[in-house]
Amino acid sequence: MLLETKGLTKRFGELTAVDEVNLQIQEGDSLSVIGPNGAGKSTTVNLITGLLNPTEGKVLYRGEDITGQEPHEIVQQGLSKSFQTASIFPDLTVERNAVVASLGAEHGSFSLNFLRRLGNYDDVLERAEQTMRDMGLYEQRHVEAKSLPYGDKRRLEMALALASDPDLLFLDEPTAGMSPDETDDTVDLIERIKEERGVTIVLIEHDMEIIFRVSDRIAVLNRGAKIADGTPDEIQGDPDVQEAYLGGVEI
Amino acid sequence: MSEQTEAATPGESADASGLLDRWDGLRERESFSIAGAIAFVVVFPMIFTNLPAYNGYMSLVELIYIWAIFAIGFDLLLGYTGLLSFGHAVFWGGSAYAAGLFSANVSGEPLLIVLVAMVTAIVLALIIGILSLRRGGIYFAILTLAFGQMMYFIALGPLGGITGGEDGFTGVTVDPLLGALELGTGFAGVLGTLLHDIGYVLFAGFFVLAVAAAVRIVRSPYGAIFQAIAENEQRVRFLGLNVWRYKLAAFVISGAFAGVAGGLHTIHAQYVAVGSLFWITSGDIVIITVLGGIGSIFGPVTGTIAFLYVENIVSGEIAFWLLVLGALFVTVVWLFPAGIWGIVTGIRSTVREQLLGDDS
Numbered sequence: 105m106l107l108e109t110k111g112l113t114k115r116f117g118e119l120t121a122v123d124e125v126n127l128q129i130q131e132g133d134s135l136s137v138i139g140p141n142g143a144g145k146s147t148t149v150n151l152i153t154g155l156l157n158p159t160e161g162k163v164l165y166r167g168e169d170i171t172g173q174e175p176h177e178i179v180q181q182g183l184s185k186s187f188q189t190a191s192i193f194p195d196l197t198v199e200r201n202a203v204v205a206s207l208g209a210e211h212g213s214f215s216l217n218f219l220r221r222l223g224n225y226d227d228v229l230e231r232a233e234q235t236m237r238d239m240g241l242y243e244q245r246h247v248e249a250k251s252l253p254y255g256d257k258r259r260l261e262m263a264l265a266l267a268s269d270p271d272l273l274f275l276d277e278p279t280a281g282m283s284p285d286e287t288d289d290t291v292d293l294i295e296r297i298k299e300e301r302g303v304t305i306v307l308i309e310h311d312m313e314i315i316f317r318v319s320d321r322i323a324v325l326n327r328g329a330k331i332a333d334g335t336p337d338e339i340q341g342d343p344d345v346q347e348a349y350l351g352g353v354e355i
Numbered sequence: 356m357s358e359q360t361e362a363a364t365p366g367e368s369a370d371a372s373g374l375l376d377r378w379d380g381l382r383e384r385e386s387f388s389i390a391g392a393i394a395f396v397v398v399f400p401m402i403f404t405n406l407p408a409y410n411g412y413m414s415l416v417e418l419i420y421i422w423a424i425f426a427i428g429f430d431l432l433l434g435y436t437g438l439l440s441f442g443h444a445v446f447w448g449g450s451a452y453a454a455g456l457f458s459a460n461v462s463g464e465p466l467l468i469v470l471v472a473m474v475t476a477i478v479l480a481l482i483i484g485i486l487s488l489r490r491g492g493i494y495f496a497i498l499t500l501a502f503g504q505m506m507y508f509i510a511l512g513p514l515g516g517i518t519g520g521e522d523g524f525t526g527v528t529v530d531p532l533l534g535a536l537e538l539g540t541g542f543a544g545v546l547g548t549l550l551h552d553i554g555y556v557l558f559a560g561f562f563v564l565a566v567a568a569a570v571r572i573v574r575s576p577y578g579a580i581f582q583a584i585a586e587n588e589q590r591v592r593f594l595g596l597n598v599w600r601y602k603l604a605a606f607v608i609s610g611a612f613a614g615v616a617g618g619l620h621t622i623h624a625q626y627v628a629v630g631s632l633f634w635i636t637s638g639d640i641v642i643i644t645v646l647g648g649i650g651s652i653f654g655p656v657t658g659t660i661a662f663l664y665v666e667n668i669v670s671g672e673i674a675f676w677l678l679v680l681g682a683l684f685v686t687v688v689w690l691f692p693a694g695i696w697g698i699v700t701g702i703r704s705t706v707r708e709q710l711l712g713d714d715s
């Protein structure tokens with residue numbers, strides 16, 4: 105078991121945003137989390153990756169309890185997250201963005217190397233270059249991140265999440281706001297990441313077509329609670345899901 | 356994007372751009388900045404001491420180097436890491452007192468005095484950093500201010516017996532450098548014109564060292580991480596980096612610079628004023644850095660020159676010199692948010708565009 109949540113719960117005052125959610129993710133078995141807006145999808149991911157502390161429940165990664173650890177500790181163990189709104193370094197060049205990401209991957213969470221030249225760290229620079237090439241951003245390496253087109257910004261965001269070679273990658277609505285072409289490219293990219301890097305992906309997505317292309321399993325959240333969990337085919341036929349999420353509409 | 360790749364290919368680019376490329380290649384080198392700093396300490400006094408109303412004393416030039424070291428370190432925190440400390444007087448004043456006490460009771464060797472000052476500042480920065488950095492933004496500024504004022508009142512009251520209280524610490528005794536070189540000993544001939552005396556070499560030497568250290572830090576992994584933290588702290592955290600430790604490192608490094616400066620100031624003034632711990636000193640270093648331009652190494656140096664010129668020279672000519680300073684600060688920040696150094700770099704890129712013509 106790569107990742108497991110046990111009774112994961114988050115309350116914001118009166119509101120229970122995540123309600124005793126149990127998830128199980130096997131290595132190589134990509135999961136999509138679906139559910140209407142406000143169902144608690146993002147919050148669930150934030151609880152797992154350490155941005156938020158759960159009110160109750162546990163997160164186990166490779167059998168080890170990582171509940172309440174700092175994000176950087178969690179990332180160092182091989183979990184990574186791509187944000188719903190591109191979280192990049194706008195005033196730095198694409199290359200700088202990739203270099204910072206590679207530093208976290210090559211040197212651990214902290215290193216006392218303030219008198220060492222960055223230019224001499226070949227491992228860091230190579231990883232940055234490789235990441236940029238993989239994501240098709242190498243040509244734009246001297247461009248300030250803020251002047252990238254929207255789709256490229258999202259790709260840079262994903263590049264940052266991938267630079268650390270994670271085993272488990274969380275993608276929170278990676279295609280939100282994208283044009284159909286950009287969406288297609290992004291889905292291709294996700295499939296490539298899965299295959300070439302062997303990353304297990306947890307995808308939050310609304311578009312059913314994408315979900316069926318990318319995921320091996322689907323978990324459905326509604327009002328914070330998990331109401332179904334299974335293969336795409338099972339989910340498709342589940343009456344609860346039809347009712348709660350899809351409003352009875354056929355998919 | 357296509358512009359960039361075009362400019363990078365040689366081909367038909369004019370001579371001017373070829374030269375500029377070579378110039379850029381040179382400027383990229385670390386040794387360039389250090390050579391620049393050395394040239395600066397040779398040339399600067401020749402120009403500065405001939406400015407209007409300047410009565411020709413070298414002491415102010417040395418004082419500028421000392422404050423510039425303080426400002427360079429402060430900018431590593433403010434400009435690069437994006438953290439505004441309002442309590443840096445603690446490191447400047449605290450290290451100045453440590454230097455004074457050490458000189459009076461243990462050794463008057465200038466290099467040891469500076470070392471003790473630096474270590475003192477590092478220890479203070481570790482403690483205050485750990486206590487203040489837990490909170491971000493305005494809370495951090497207020498906490499540092501509070502710790503600074505606390506130290507001021509401690510030096511004034513409870514520790515008055517040691518620090519000299521309101522009168523300041525007067526027991527500073529500075530020995531010759533390395534036991535042999537009296538700081539006041541002047542050089543003869545050309546060396547005299549260029550480097551003046553041993554004291555000048557000491558202060559200017561530490562200034563050059565500070566520039567070299569800052570350039571190296573900015574080009575180390577820390578430089579990249581500091582800038583990233585300033586731009587998007589949460590992202591840095593999610594890249595697996597321990598933001599809290601890097602912030603503390605930035606705080607301690609800037610404290611170390613302030614410590615070196617504070618120690619040098621004790622040697623220079625042969626006295627420690629209790630005002631060195633007062634919040635106004637913390638404010639001065641913020642003004643100097645912002646006036647010169649944050650996020651660069653030479654910006655804070657420029658700010659120091661402007662500030663100390665007004666504070667020491669203009670003040671002799673105009674009674675309302677604080678008003679002059681205020682007006683200068685407001686004007687620069689209002690019209691040129693990138694500070695005086697920002698004006699310089701702005702002119703530089705305009706000239707470049709002219710030189711390159713249609714190329715770009």
Ligand SMILES: Nc1ncnc2c1ncn2[C@@H]1O[C@H](COP(=O)(O)OP(=O)(O)O)[C@@H](O)[C@H]1O
Pocket residue numbers: 116119121139140141142143144145146147148
């Ligand atoms: N930091 C927060 N404070 C208070 N309420 C929050 C916070 N974050 C999310 N919520 C609430 O929790 C619920 C789940 O939000 P979210 O996880 O973002 O949903 P989803 O990603 O499925 O659209 C929503 O009702 C939202 O308003």
Ligand SMILES: [Mg+2]
Pocket residue numbers: 145146147188
């Ligand atoms: Mg969401």
